[in-house]
Amino acid sequence: MKEKIKITYREAEERDADGLLLHLSRVGGESDFLTFGKEGFGASAEREARFIRRFIKNPDEIMLVAMDGDKVVGNGVIERERIPRLSHRARLSLTVLEDYSHRGIGTQLMEMLVSFSRKSGAKIIYLECHAQNSRALSLYEKFGFKISGTMNKYFRIGEKYYDAHLMELVL
Numbered sequence: 001m002k003e004k005i006k007i008t009y010r011e012a013e014e015r016d017a018d019g020l021l022l023h024l025s026r027v028g029g030e031s032d033f034l035t036f037g038k039e040g041f042g043a044s045a046e047r048e049a050r051f052i053r054r055f056i057k058n059p060d061e062i063m064l065v066a067m068d069g070d071k072v073v074g075n076g077v078i079e080r081e082r083i084p085r086l087s088h089r090a091r092l093s094l095t096v097l098e099d100y101s102h103r104g105i106g107t108q109l110m111e112m113l114v115s116f117s118r119k120s121g122a123k124i125i126y127l128e129c130h131a132q133n134s135r136a137l138s139l140y141e142k143f144g145f146k147i148s149g150t151m152n153k154y155f156r157i158g159e160k161y162y163d164a165h166l167m168e169l170v171l
């Protein structure tokens with residue numbers, strides 16, 4: 001049984017830029033299921049702060065952080081397509097540090113992201129998930145996401161290729 005830790009959830013603010021970049025490089029180093037590795041996004045703190053500002057300004061998009069004190073331990077994002085004919089589609093991304101996994105943080109972030117998407121009028125939430133990422137697949141399935149298709153060789157990690165499932169939740 002893991003010890004109890006108080007996790008707080010809130011929208012990301014510009015001051016989280018450094019913490020978020022550190023989180024992404026940590027989680028990227030721990031998982032082979034993401035589009036990046038330990039290099040993270042390779043963005044400068046200034047660029048990351050600009051990216052965060054986009055979510056603060058846009059009422060249809062959200063970036064959430066799960067915090068253990070002042071440490072970012074989870075991140076959940078909803079981005080909307082910019083093209084008008086696709087703008088009903090919301091793209092979801094989710095990361096939780098391995099040390100903080102299996103405590104319900106992913107579930108909590110998912111609840112907030114799905115509820116936000118509904119309220120903001122999105123019609124579909126979609127994401128791409130590494131076909132071997134059974135933990136994430138089962139989390140998304142718990143929320144009603146279905147596999148709509150499989151993309152061949154979606155990831156290239158080193159010399160190897162891995163498929164990804166396109167998963168969608170119709171709201």
Ligand SMILES: CC(C)(COP(=O)(O)OP(=O)(O)OC[C@H]1O[C@@H](n2cnc3c(N)ncnc32)[C@H](O)[C@@H]1OP(=O)(O)O)[C@@H](O)C(=O)NCCC(=O)NCCS
Nearest residue numbers: 031033094095096101102103104105106107129135136138
């Ligand atoms: C996939 C990922 C987001 C899951 O996050 P998480 O915080 O571990 O998710 P949860 O804790 O909510 O749920 C995971 C499991 O813990 C269980 N759990 C939930 N709350 C719990 C609690 N309070 N105590 C113990 N276990 C709990 C859930 O039942 C679930 O079990 P299951 O997989 O058998 O259904 C996280 O592992 C991760 O970020 N992985 C690396 C990056 C990644 O793969 N991102 C997704 C890309 S598509």
